[in-house]
Amino acid sequence: MRGRPELYTSYAQDTAFLNTRPKRAWTGALVAFALLVPFLVTDDLLVLLATGFVAAIGAIGLNIVTGYAGQVSLGHAFFLAIGAYTGAALSGDPDGRVIGFGVTSLPVWLLASGLVAGLAGLLVAPLAVRLRGLYLAIVTLGLVFLGEHVFREWTSLTGGPGIGRPAAVPELLGVRLDRPSAWFTGPQQLYLLMFVLLVVFGVLARNLVRSRIGRAFAAVRDRDLAAAVIGVDPTRYKVLAFAISSFYAGVAGSLLFAVNGFFDPGSFGLLLSVQYIAMVLIGGAGTISGAIMGALFITLLPRVTRELPEVLPFISADATGAVTVFQVEAVLYGLLIVVFLIVEPRGLVGIWARVRNYWRTWPFSY
Amino acid sequence: MNPTANPAADPTANPAANPVLEFEDVTLAFAGVTAIDGVSFHVDPGELFAIIGPNGAGKTSIFNVLSGVYRPRSGSVRFEGRELLGVRPHRIAALGIARTFQNVELFAHLNVVENLMLGRHHHMRCGALAAFAWLGPARREELANRAAVEEVVDFLELAPWRRMPVGLLPYGVRKRVELGRALAMEPKVLLLDEPVAGMNAEETEDMARFVLDVREELGIAIVLVEHDMGLVMDLADRVLVLDFGRPIRTGTPAEVQRDPDVVRAYLGEARDHQGTGGAA
Amino acid sequence: MSEFLQSLVRGLGTGSVYALLALGFVIIHKSTRVISFAQPAFMLAGAVLVAHLSPGVGFFLAVPVAALVIAALALGVERTVLRPMIGKPVFVVAIITIGVDVVVRVVTNAFIGLDVLPVGDPWGLTTVSLLGVEVQQRYLVMLATTVAVVVALFAFFRFSRTGLAMRAVAHDQEVALAQGIRVGSVFALSWALAGGLAALAGVFVATGAGVDQQLWVVALKALPAVILGGLDSLGGAVAGGLAVGVVESLVGTYQGDVAPWLGPNFALVAPYALMLVVLLVRPHGLFGAKEVERL
Amino acid sequence: RGGDGAAPAQDESGTKVDFGVTREPCPDTGHPDRGCIYLGTISDLTEGPFKALATSIVESQKAFWKRVNDQGGIGGYDIDMTTHVADNKYNPQIHNQVYQEMKGDVLALTQTLGSPTTAAILPDLESTQMVSVPASWTSLWGFEEVVLESGANYCVESMNAVDFAADDLGAKSVMAVHFQGDYGDDAAAGAKLAAEGRGLTFSSTVTQTGQDNQGGAIDAIVSAKPDVVVLTVGPTDAAVIVGQTAARGFTGKFIGTSPTWNQGLLASPAASAIKALYYQSAPWKPWGTDSPGHEAMRAALSGVTPNDGYTSGWVWAYPLKAALEKAAENKDLTRAGVLNAVRQLESVDYEGMLPEGAGRFSGTPDESLVRQSLIYRPQEGEPTGVGLVKDFFTGPTAEGFRFEKPCYT
C-alpha cells in the first residue's frame, strides 16, 4: 500500500479512531509535547493549563448537547456546580464547617459527581426537549439562577456566598496530588492528572459521537421531524444528550476547583455558562478537538490580555488613572472575542480547515 | 443489498391474500382545511401504487399519516394487519415503513455514508456505554451495518460522493441519497414523495431505473406520489387520484388517464402526457 | 388589602422598566433572531450619560439626548460589529454581543467614578395618594412612559412596511433581500430602537438611588420577561415585563409568610421559576409564535 | 521547570532575602542606590462590585509606599507596589490565577481584596508564609497569622453599633439587614451577640446587591418596624433601602457599617431620609480628621476627591510597613523573616489614626483584637459627608467579648 496511504482496505480502517497517517503522527506529537510541558514552564502556567484541561472536559460535554445534538444550553454552570458540590461534599472533611464525608479517593468522587450531575440532567431534560433555540437557552439560564439561589441558601453545603468552602480533594492512591511530592510539584501533578483525564474523556466522547448515538444526535440537531420518521426517537436522544452532557459537566465541575482548592456559590453564574458556550463556539461547534481548543483559548485569553499591555507601547501600565491597564485588559478580552468570531464564525476549527485547504490546493487558488 | 434481510422474500408471507398497507376511511383536518376526507385504499405486497392529484390535494398528508407524523381524526391505518394510528413515528419506521420527502430532508451536516447509516439506526442496538467504549459488540455492529450501507451505495451509484456532506451535493444526488437512506432501512413499504421533481429528463430516467430496480430486485411495495405523469403512468400498477382530500378515482393508469374528472381536475386538456420528460 | 395594592403598584412600576428592556430584546430578535446581550451595557451607558448631562442641561433634556446618543452608539455597534455577521449562526452573534457588552460596560464604568451618581430626576421618592394607595410618583411616570412607548411602537409596526420587512428579514434574509428590502437598514433601525429603549430603562432604574456599576444586572430581568411573553411579540414583552415585576413584588411581600422554606430573596428568582412553569405548558411563551414546520 | 525559583540569598549588609527582593533598584522610585522590595496587589479593578472602593485603596497605598520611600525606604530598600498589581474581577479563580503569576516575584501582598477570593489563596499564603494585607475587616482575619488586619472588625463594629443604639438611641429592637458572606454575616453575628447580651429583640434579613433586589429587605423592615436597623450592604443598596422604607413610613434608625457609606448618598433621592435616619459606624476616623497620619495622607494624595477608600487603604498599610521594618532590623527579609517579624510586633505606629495599642500582632487573637469604633452622622460640608457623633468607644458587649473564633462561620 505504499504511496497510497489513504486507501482503506476495510471498513474497520475507515472507521478507525485515527484513520489517516498524518492524523496519527500529529496526535502522537501533540501528546508527547503535552507530556513534556510540565518540565518546561512555570507553575502558574501549569495551573492555568490544568484548569484549561478541566474546562475542556466541560466544554466537550456542552458540545455534546449543543454542538452535536443542537440543544443550546446556557445551563452548564448549574451542572458544573452540582458536580463541584458533589465532589467537594464527598471528599470534604467530615468534621469541617460544611458537609463532608471524607471519601477523598479521586476516582470515587469523580464518578459520583458525574453521575449526580447526569441524574440532574435527566430530571431537567423532559422540560428541555419541549423547547428549542433561544427559548431553551434562556430557560436553562433560568436553571442557573435558580441553582444560584439554592446554593446561596444551602450554606451547610456551600459555605454560603462570599465565604465558600474547600473544593474536592484530589487524592489518588493515598497521594495528595495538589501537594508537592518527592518528584513533582503540586501543579505538575495536577497538570498531568488533568491531562490524562482530558485524554480519557476526550477519547470516550469521540467514540460516542462516531457511534450510532452520535449520528442520532446529529440527526436530531439537523432536523428532528425527519429523524423521527427514519427511526430515531428525538425525545430519547435529546434526553440522552442532556444526561451525558451533564455527566461531563459534573466531572469537570468537581475537578475545576480542585486545582484552586476553594470555591464559593458566586462562581456558578451566568458568566460561567457563557464562557462555556463561548468555548464551544470559538473552538467550533460539533467537534471534540474544537471544544478542547476553545476551552484552552478562553482559559488562556485573560493571561494573554494581561501580557498584552506590556508589549503595546501606547498603554500606560497605570493601575488607577483615567484609563487603567485593567480596563484595557477587559476591553481587549471583549474585543478579541468579537474580532475573532467576526473573522472566523466557524471557530478555530474553521481556521484549521482553511489552512489545510490552502495548503492542499497551493499554489493554485480554486 | 442483503437479500436474506428482504422481507418480501420471506416464504411465510402470503402476498396475494394480505395487503401490506390498508388505509381505511381516513379523515384528517387542520384548522379550516380538511386535508384528507374519507380516503381508503390498500397496497399489495410488491405493488407499485401511485397517488396523484392537484397541489394541496392531500397526498403528502397521507404519507404523514402513514409515518405517524399526523394523527387523523378518524379512520384506521394498518400495516401487515397491525394498527398504526397512535404509534409514534420512530416505531413505525422500525416496523418497516420508509419514505423520502417532498422537500429533501437529509441531515445537511452529515456526509452521505453517515446519512445512510442513520437509515440503519433501528437495526443497531448498542447503548451509550458500549458506544463510549467502542469495543467488541459496538464495533462489530458498526462494521456489519457499514457493509450493508456500502451495498446501498453501490446499488445507487453513490460512491463518488460518499464522504461529502450532503448539504453540498447537487439536488439530484440528494434525492438519490434520500432514496438510499430509505433503502438502508430495509423497509417493507417504501413511500416516495415526488422523487423526480426538479430533475431533467436524464436524471428522471436514472431515478426511474432505480425505482424499478428496487421493486424488481428487492420486491418492496412502493407508494409513489408524483406530478410527472410520464413516470406515473409508466411505472404504476394502480393509481389513486385525489382532489381536495377526496378520492375521485382508483384504477390502472390507462383507466385513470381517460377519466374526465381526472382530466378536468388535474391533468388539464389538450396535452399529451405520455413520454414528455420533465414535470408535465 | 392596601398592602396588596401597594405591592402590586410597585410591581407594575418596576415591571414597566423590565417591559422597556424586554421590548428592546424583542425588537432586535424580531429582525435578527438574535438575543442581544449588549442591552445591559447600553442601559448602563444611558443612565451614566443622563447622570453627567442633567446637571448641565436639566433632566428632561438629558433623557432624550441620552436616548439618542445611545441609539447612535447601538447603531455604530451594529454597523461595525454586527453587519458583517448577517446570516451567520445566531448563537455566534449572541456571543459577539456579549463581547460588545464587556467592552461598552468597562468603558462606561470608567465614567462612574467613586461615588454613587444621581441621575437628577425631579421625582425623588415623593409619593402621591391614588385611591387611597400610596404610590411613588416615579412609578407612575415609568408606567405612563412605557404605555406611550408601546403605543408608538405598535403604531409604527402596524402602519409601516417596516414591521413586516423586519419579520421577513428575521426569517429569511435572502428572501428579504430578493424582495428589495434593505436588510442593513432594518438591522440598524432595530438596534437603534433597542439602544434608545435600554437607555430610557436605565434612567428609570437609576431614579430611586443613583447609578452604580451593578445597575446593568437589572437588564437580566428582561430575559425571563421576553421568554414569558414570547420572543417575537411586542405585546408579550410588555405583558412579560409587567408580570415579572408584579410576581417579584408580590412574592417579596407574601412569600416570607406563606412559604418561608423557599429561602429569603426567593422573590428575585421567582420570575425564573414562573418562566419554567409557563414554558412547560406553552413552549413559546404566552404570546410567542409557534414554530411553523411540516414535512 | 515547575517550582518558583528564588533560593535564599544574602545581600551585602548581611540581610537574608528570597522572594521579591532585589539588589537592583525599583523601576521608578528614583533611588538608584537602594534595592527593591516588591509587594503585590490583587484587587477589584474593572467589572466587580467593589471597583470604586478598590481603585481608591490602590491609589492610596501607592501614595503610602511612595512616602515610605521618600522617607528613606526600609533597610536600604525601596518598596515597589506598582509592578505587580492585578485585577481579580472579584472572582476567586481569577484571584488565584493572578496570585500564582505574581507569587514568585513578590515578598508580601499589600492588598488582597475580598474574602472568598482571599480564601482561595489562603492555604498557599500559609504554606509559602506570604504575609498579606486584606481589604476587609472580617473577624476571620484575626485568626490568620499571615493576614494583617487593622482596626475593629465588622463583628466588633456592629456590637458597638448595637450598644450605641441601646444606650444613646434607646432602642428596644434591632434588625440586621445584610449581604451574605463574610462582610454581612460577620456584622450580623456581632449585632446578634450584642442584642442578645443587651436583651433587645433581634431579627435579621439577608439581601443582595442590586437596586431592584432590595424589595425583600424593604418589606421585612417595614413589616417588623425595628427601632434600629444595622445595615451591612453597599451604598446604592443603602440608598434604596433607607429611601424606600422611609417613603413607606418607616421612622426607625439605621446604623450602617463602614462600607455601606458613600458621600454620594447625600446627593441621591434618598438624601433627606438618610439625613434623618442614618448613622454611620466606623473603625477609624474619616479623611478630614486631624492626626499626623491623616495629614500625611492628605498631603500625599493632594488633588483627589476625598473618599474614605483612601483612608482605609492608607491605614491598612501600616502593619505591613511595621513588619518590614522589623524584619529589616532582624536582617531577615525573607518571607519567613517577615512572618517572624509579624509575630514580634507588640504594636504598630498608626500615626494617630488608630488608638494607642492597636496592632498587637504578637498576642493571641483575643489580645490583639481592636475593640474600639466610632459613630458618625451624615453631615453636609464635611469632606466625606459625615460628622462625628461618638468618638472611639468600646461598648459593654465588645468589652466583655471573648474572641475565640470568628464570629460567623
Next chain:
Amino acid sequence: MLEANNLEVVYDDVVLVLRGVSLKVPEGRVVALLGANGAGKTTLLRALSGLLGVHEGKVTRGRVTLDGEPIHRASPSRIAALGVKQALEGRRVLAQLTVEENLRVGGHTAPRAVKRNLERMYELFPRLRERRGQSAGYLSGGEQQMLSIGRALMSEPRYLLLDEPSLGLAPLVVQQIRDLVVKINADGTTVLLVEQNATMALSIADHGYVLETGKVVMDSPAVALLADEDVREFYLGLGGEGAARSFRDVKHYKRRKRWLS
C-alpha cells in the same frame, strides 16, 4: 437589456462555479436557461440579482449590466429597485408569515400597488386566496411554489428571473404557469426562465441557453434548440427517433454523455 459578460463566479473564495458565462436578456423577451443539476443556473441568476453575497459568492471576473450600466457591485435592494427580481428556487416561503403577509413582503418596493396586485395574485392562484390567513409553512409543496411565484410578481418587476417555477406543480398548474409567463411577458415583463421542464420552457421562449458545468455550451433561438439532437435526448427525454420512450425500456442501459466531459 440585462446582460452578463464573460462572468466568473467563485463561492467561498475557492469554488469556481461560473467560468466565463455570457448571456443576453433583451427587453420584452422570454429567454430560457437549461442545464443539468449543479450546472450553475441558480448561481447565474444570483449574479444577475445581486444575491451572491448571501452565499459567500463573488463575481471575480466579467460584469453584469442593466441597460449598459454595470450592476454587479450594486446591492440587491438597489437591483430590485431597478426592477430586476428573482423568484428564488425551492419554495422559499416565509414559513412563519401568513400567505398574505408573504405576498405583501413581495410588494415591498411597490407599496402603492400592493392592494391591486394582491387581487391579481389571488385571481391567478385561487388556492392562495383560500389559504390567505394560514401560515405559509403549512401549505402543500405546490401551494408554496405558487406563493413563491406570486410573491415575485407582486412588485411588477421589469425583469423577472424565474428559477424552476414548475417544480412540484400539478400538470394543470404547469400549464397555467406557462400561460402566465406568456401573459406577463405580453404585458411588458421580460422573463429569464430557468427550467428543468425544457419542453415547457422552450415552447414559450424566444431564445435559449444551455449551461453545463459553468459554461454556456449552446446559445440559439428556442426553435433551434427544440430541434437539436442532444437537447432532445437529454432535456426533452425524446429518443433519437423523436418518439417518447417508456421508462421501462430505458432502465437497463445507462448513458453518461456530456458535451464537455
